[in-house]
Amino acid sequence: DSGVTQTPKHLITATGQRVTLRCSPRSGDLSVYWYQQSLDQGLQFLIQYYNGEERAKGNILERFSAQQFPDLHSELNLSSLELGDSALYFCASSASDLNTQYFGPGTRLTVL
Amino acid sequence: EDKVVQSPLSLVVHEGDTVTLNCSYEVTNFRSLLWYKQEKKAPTFLFMLTSSGIEKKSGRLSSILDKKELFSILNITATQTGDSAIYLCAVGSGGSNYKLTFGKGTLLTVNP
Numbered sequence: 001d002s003g004v005t006q007t008p009k010h011l012i013t014a015t016g017q018r019v020t021l022r023c024s025p026r027s028g029d030l031s032v033y034w035y036q037q038s039l040d041q042g043l044q045f046l047i048q049y050y051n052g053e054e055r056a057k058g059n060i061l062e063r064f065s066a067q068q069f070p071d072l073h074s075e076l077n078l079s080s081l082e083l084g085d086s087a088l089y090f091c092a093s094s095a096s097d098l099n100t101q102y103f104g105p106g107t108r109l110t111v112l
Numbered sequence: 113e114d115k116v117v118q119s120p121l122s123l124v125v126h127e128g129d130t131v132t133l134n135c136s137y138e139v140t141n142f143r144s145l146l147w148y149k150q151e152k153k154a155p156t157f158l159f160m161l162t163s164s165g166i167e168k169k170s171g172r173l174s175s176i177l178d179k180k181e182l183f184s185i186l187n188i189t190a191t192q193t194g195d196s197a198i199y200l201c202a203v204g205s206g207g208s209n210y211k212l213t214f215g216k217g218t219l220l221t222v223n224p
Contacts, residue, residue: 002154033212043155043200043214056209090154097210098144098162103154 003027004093004104012110018079021107025072025093031055032074033094033101034066038087049074050096081111114139116203118215126223129191133218135201136183144204145177145184150217151197158186158199191222 003026013019025032034046036059045058049068060066063081068074078085088108092101115138125131135145144162148155159168164179172191177184188195198217204210 002156042216043202045211045213048211056206056211058211097204098160100146100157100160101212102157103148105154 002102002104004091004102006089006091006104006107008107009105010108010110012112013081014112015081015083017081017111018077019081019109021076021078021089021091021109023074023076023091023093023104025074025091026102029093029095029102030072031094031096031099031101032068032072033092034060034074034076035090035092035103036087037090037106043090046076078109083111085109086111114203114205114211114213116201116213116215118199118201118218120218121216122219122221124221124223125191127192129222130187130189131191131220133186133188133199133201133220134183135185135215137201137203137213138182139203139205139213141205141207142179142203143206143210146202146204146212147175147184147186148200148202149197150200155200188220191220193222193224196220196222 005024030051037043046060048056066076088106091104094101119134147158159175161177201215202212
């Protein structure tokens with residue numbers, strides 16, 4: 001158990017819908033990272049927040065957005081969902097950039 | 113664009129064999145290289161390397177980084193069936209926009 005929690009574990013929704021994924025980092029970690037893992041693309045970095053501020057952006061679509069709240073939990077919002085958004089979404093946390101990232105168990109999103 | 117390439121893509125060995133997994137990279141402003149093991153769940157951290165030539169070791173696993181030649185290797189000796197997993201290499205890069213770029217992984221299968 002990494003100490004990072006993610007909810008929900010599974011999410012099934014329809015195209016065009018909007019969903020919110022939630023992540024609670026390990027106690028004391030200020031950085032939260034979001035990743036998407038699909039069979040064809042592997043693990044892709046989406047976005048990083050550090051102590052409430054956006055720190056780095058990866059391959060995140062404009063339909064996706066994230067935020068980190070004062071209690072350091074983070075939410076990833078996915079809107080206008082398409083079939084291709086079906087994937088495993090991981091959240092990871094770390095104390096700072098050069099510290100190890102610890103991954104949560106992931107949310108499996110299925111878009112029908 | 114930052115690039116991380118792992119080889120081989122998959123590998124099948126017998127218990128007791130020694131394996132070497134490779135990771136080469138091309139990134140701007142290298143900061144760290146990390147190895148993860150992924151079974152049927154979230155990646156779990158193995159090693160972080162930031163300095164060239166230093167070997168990190170944990171039990172039967174060891175890793176070394178060559179910053180001049182831009183690659184790293186992960187060695188597993190006396191393999192066991194429990195070592196079967198996908199091994200992911202990730203490179204941390206960037207200054208204020210630090211991010212991790214993952215390779216597609218090496219699928220290791222250890223047969224009894």
